[in-house]
Amino acid sequence: MDLIYKHEKKLFGWMLAISLLIWLGLIVGTVGVALVYLLLFFVAYCFAQSALISYLKGTAVKITWQQFPDLKERIDQSCQRLGLEHVPDAYLLQMGGVFNAFATRFLGTNFIVLYSDVVDALEAKPDAINFYIGHELGHIKRNHLRWAALLMPASIIPLLGAAYARAREYTCDRHGFHACDDLKSAQLGLAALAAGGKRWRQMNVAHYSAQAEESSGFWMSFHELVSDYPWLVKRMAVMRALAQGTEVRQPGRSKLAYVLALFIPRMGVGGAGALISVVAVAGVLAAVAIPAYQDYTAKARLAQAVAVGRAASAKVEGYFYANGSGPTTLEQAGFALNDPGHAIQEVRVDPGNGVVRVVLADATLRGKAIAFTPHLDENKKVAWHCGSEDIAPQLLPPGCRGD
Incomplete structure (x- = not known):
């Protein structure tokens, strides 16, 4: 099984080429002044990212052989299975019921953060935790975090930036799938994301993945095209197909939605992309209002x-x-x-x-x-x-x- 989603490399090539041209244009067009602003931006980024890392080290529980050795073993095994030589620092964080996990990077060091509610919800199916671990390791394995700054200029381009972000998520889902011992465990992990800490046990994943057929309408197409994440029902359909040794054929999207999405810069969902876009929109509105x-x-x-x-x-x-x-x-x-x-x-x-x-x-x-x-x-x-x-x-x- 190819762990890289079929469109990721092509989209990465477009993102890299466009970003390099934009960076070159900025440097030449400003006679090098842009480099000064880049340095200032990097300093600001370091301060912001250091706040996150400091919060993790000061609040979350570092996963070691002394703290949660069962999770430490799963992380090490997943790294070995995915061919990741350096095991990232890992933390367990309580987020008040939020179901998620994330990977981040600071000054050359990689981190993965597991949310305690996910781990607790899947206590009876611990192999499904491998899906979460593998998904975040996929970001590190594919150097998504390392390339982010260079690709930033192209990341806001309508359709392209969001498409690349979604392709990365599909790639990382495949890494999570590969990290599991049981082929069905990835589906259970996604079920917990969809239905919560208890109800996921009663959820019919076949019926849930069938909901993907309803995603071809204008509104669902449009909101997915401007989002960093595929619809969860589509991700579930992919995991079910992989467990059966096949590739799923996703429903098409509304052509009119593509036309409208051409005018919407990448907004993201729940991450820095969304925050930057909100700040930018607020700035424009403030300049007028x-x-x-x-x-x-x-x-x-x-x-x-x-x-x-x-x-x-x-x-x-x-x-x-x-x-x-x-x-x-x-x-x-x-x-x-x-x-x-x-x-x-x-x-x-x-x-x-x-x-x-x-x-x-x-x-x-x-x-x-x-x-x-x-x-x-x-x-x-x-x-x-x-x-x-x-x-x-x-x-x-x-x-x-x-x-």
């Missing part, structure tokens, strides 16, 4: 300031009609500032020309003013011109833009 929100709040405060200015100018106008001259202060005109939102720093009237100025207190507009200038219209009535020399016209409410 934050200025828009700032404009919105500025316009709201300006509208409030204009309302205050109109109220003050109305008092000045009333005083003028009553007394034949403008007031010396707004208090004299009977105006009292009502500003519960503290948007206004000061409202004052110029006794010489009757101009009312509203000075703003907002952090982005502090000290800037809106002026209400009185003049007589054709009917000899007082009219007010609202405008500002300090504030961009597009931020001011209609009717107060100096036009």
